[in-house]
Amino acid sequence: MRGPNLDQSKLGATVIKKNSRLQIGRGLIAALFLLLISTPALGHAALERSEPAANAVLAEPPAEIRLWFSEPPEPQFSGIELRDSRGEVVATPASQVDGSDPYQLALQPGDLPDGLYTVVWWATSVADGHRTEGSFPVSIGVAGANAPAVINVDESIPVPGSLIRWLNFVSLALLAGGLGFACCVWRPAVDRPVVGAERWMHVLIWVGWALVGLSSVLLLMQQTSVMAKIPLGEVLGGQAWREVATSTRFGTLWLARVAAWGVMGLLLFRRRGRSLEWLALAGSLALLLTVCLYSHAAAAEEALPSVLIDWLHLCLTVLWVGGLVHLLAVLGPIRRTVQPAAPLVGRIVGYFSNYARMAVAGLVITGAYAAWLQVGSVEALVHTLYGRLLAVKLLLFLPLLAIAGVNLLWTHRALLAGQEIWTGRLRRLVAAEVVLAMVILAAVGTMTSISPARSQLALQQAAAVMAALPPPPEPQPFSHMEMVDDLHVHLTITPGWVGMNTFEVELATMDGAPVSDASLIRLRFEDIATSMGTSELRITEGPEGMYKVEGANLSAPGDWQIRMTIQRPDQYDTVVDFLPPVVLPPSPPPAPAVEIETPRVYQSEAILATGLLLVMVGGYFLVR
Numbered sequence: 001m002r003g004p005n006l007d008q009s010k011l012g013a014t015v016i017k018k019n020s021r022l023q024i025g026r027g028l029i030a031a032l033f034l035l036l037i038s039t040p041a042l043g044h045a046a047l048e049r050s051e052p053a054a055n056a057v058l059a060e061p062p063a064e065i066r067l068w069f070s071e072p073p074e075p076q077f078s079g080i081e082l083r084d085s086r087g088e089v090v091a092t093p094a095s096q097v098d099g100s101d102p103y104q105l106a107l108q109p110g111d112l113p114d115g116l117y118t119v120v121w122w123a124t125s126v127a128d129g130h131r132t133e134g135s136f137p138v139s140i141g142v143a144g145a146n147a148p149a150v151i152n153v154d155e156s157i158p159v160p161g162s163l164i165r166w167l168n169f170v171s172l173a174l175l176a177g178g179l180g181f182a183c184c185v186w187r188p189a190v191d192r193p194v195v196g197a198e199r200w201m202h203v204l205i206w207v208g209w210a211l212v213g214l215s216s217v218l219l220l221m222q223q224t225s226v227m228a229k230i231p232l233g234e235v236l237g238g239q240a241w242r243e244v245a246t247s248t249r250f251g252t253l254w255l256a257r258v259a260a261w262g263v264m265g266l267l268l269f270r271r272r273g274r275s276l277e278w279l280a281l282a283g284s285l286a287l288l289l290t291v292c293l294y295s296h297a298a299a300a301e302e303a304l305p306s307v308l309i310d311w312l313h314l315c316l317t318v319l320w321v322g323g324l325v326h327l328l329a330v331l332g333p334i335r336r337t338v339q340p341a342a343p344l345v346g347r348i349v350g351y352f353s354n355y356a357r358m359a360v361a362g363l364v365i366t367g368a369y370a371a372w373l374q375v376g377s378v379e380a381l382v383h384t385l386y387g388r389l390l391a392v393k394l395l396l397f398l399p400l401l402a403i404a405g406v407n408l409l410w411t412h413r414a415l416l417a418g419q420e421i422w423t424g425r426l427r428r429l430v431a432a433e434v435v436l437a438m439v440i441l442a443a444v445g446t447m448t449s450i451s452p453a454r455s456q457l458a459l460q461q462a463a464a465v466m467a468a469l470p471p472p473p474e475p476q477p478f479s480h481m482e483m484v485d486d487l488h489v490h491l492t493i494t495p496g497w498v499g500m501n502t503f504e505v506e507l508a509t510m511d512g513a514p515v516s517d518a519s520l521i522r523l524r525f526e527d528i529a530t531s532m533g534t535s536e537l538r539i540t541e542g543p544e545g546m547y548k549v550e551g552a553n554l555s556a557p558g559d560w561q562i563r564m565t566i567q568r569p570d571q572y573d574t575v576v577d578f579l580p581p582v583v584l585p586p587s588p589p590p591a592p593a594v595e596i597e598t599p600r601v602y603q604s605e606a607i608l609a610t611g612l613l614l615v616m617v618g619g620y621f622l623v624r
Contacts, residue, residue, distance in 0.1 A: 045071040045123040061112040072102035080107040108545035114141025127299035149549040166445035168215040174208025175435035176284035179323010196333030257290040313366035320359040344417030346606040380453035478580040497585035514545025525553040
């Protein structure tokens with residue numbers, strides 16, 4: 001029903017509409033002036049190089065092992081350990097992040113004997129909290145490293161982390177999007193109380209606030225699981241979450257988020273006037289900043305512009321998606337309590353269309369910049385999980401835009417013309433939009449849980465180079481048999497190269513029966529060409545005439561003499577010499593460097609174009 005002061009109410013609504021646009025436009029333009037020069041976010045702390053390099057053969061133990069990463073590693077949840085050729089951890093001082101360069105991680109291994117070692121590393125990015133790990137071999141002395149460096153290319157979907165991040169985005173949309181709908185759409189468009197609709201808005205905003213608190217706890221658990229590498233279900237039973245919350249960058253931002261969440265609760269509890277409602281909206285958008293400060297965008301060397309663009313993109317997303325949910329929630333009560341409902345719904349749709357158009361325009365611009373920054377090529381879009389998820393997101397965005405266009409061009413006009421049937425059609429259309437938006441948020445939750453496409457593509461290319469290298473030659477064990485006294489003595493050395501070898505001794509009688517009563521077999525090693533002295537291995541037992549021992553006694557290339565002494569009960573010792581030639585193992589070529597393509601040439605131009613487009617959009621809605 002139309003009231004007697006409809007013209008005055010429409011005039012007042014127009015004034016409020018202009019004021020709301022004015023505030024949004026001013027805020028948008030103010031944020032844009034902070035966009036200076038951006039550097040690209042790489043996403044995840046990738047190992048760029050190391051000293052010593054992978055597969056290095058060193059004459060002496062290194063004074064330190066130093067690794068350089070693409071992002072600063074979190075000191076408490078990053079480290080290096082050294083393993084010997086048996087796979088056992090070598091006791092060393094703890095590794096440390098360099099005090100003068102947070103991108104470097106160093107370990108001082110101390111004095112190490114000659115042999116093969118594996119450098120095992122793990123790094124949790126201080127920018128986005130993702131964990132990476134890997135290993136590479138290093139040889140000390142003349143023992144060659146015959147194991148390739150490991151390049152991990154993980155494109156699996158982290159399901160628990162993706163679900164938690166999706167819940168986080170949904171909760172923020174219900175909270176911030178609900179407040180944005182109330183301030184920018186509901187108050188300007190509705191000139192009379194609609195009790196049922198306002199109750200639903202109130203409930204949804206409080207549900208969003210509660211879910212933000214729940215998702216905050218889950219985010220802390222998930223980040224602790226990643227950093228400490230423990231199952232998600234065991235996080236609360238341990239103490240690692242306390243260390244994450246109190247001694248990491250994520251923990252600092254998490255505590256700020258919890259504090260902002262508490263303040264938001266107080267503002268919502270005391271929300272009685274327009275000023276407090278706008279203040280609550282500003283607080284909810286500020287809460288979003290804690291998300292962007294710990295994201296792929298925060299991994300840039302100059303993170304401020306990237307974080308601000310990411311924050312603006314997130315703000316527009318939650319305002320639009322949350323607005324859709326609240327629009328769907330109020331349509332039912334309006335249809336039940338207001339007759340005819342079409343004129344009022346038409347005014348709401350008109351305000352929401354303007355509100356959504358500004359959000360969509362900003363999303364297209366900021367999303368294009370983010371796609372250029374994080375993907376950058378058709379190859380990365382097609383051949384990486386991140387790129388494919390972005391493609392899915394874009395495909396879902398198109399029908400969302402189509403439905404919004406229908407509501408703007410046909411639904412709005414039909415409602416203003418008083419066609420009540422369109423109130424039901426609008427509800428179904430908005431429900432479809434909400435479903436599409438939830439799926440898009442699910443894709444975004446997964447994208448923020450994995451490495452950006454540029455990083456994934458760089459790792460794929462490095463792994464492809466490794467795969468294309470010829471495999472190392474197969475071991476050619478030394479195998480020789482001697483007949484001494486009443487024994488057949490067969491010695492096999494595997495792989496027969498410098499370094500760790502397995503020595504197998506097979507004893508049999510002249511008629512082939514196994515000899516299992518040897519109480520001691522002593523192997524004495526001597527390099528014939530040098531005066532390095534001798535070393536020894538002992539075998540005390542073996543089943544069915546087979547005796548085995550491992551050792552790195554063949555420590556240099558050349559001709560060696562292995563004198564085997566066999567002791568048996570009530571028998572004279574049997575002595576036999578073997579002369580195996582020993583060569584260096586073929587070392588695989590060094591692992592290719594992981595070079596993440598970064599858009600530095602046109603970087604300033606891209607940020608300038610993005611800023612100008614956003615200013616034009618903000619100016620359009622401000623002037624209009």
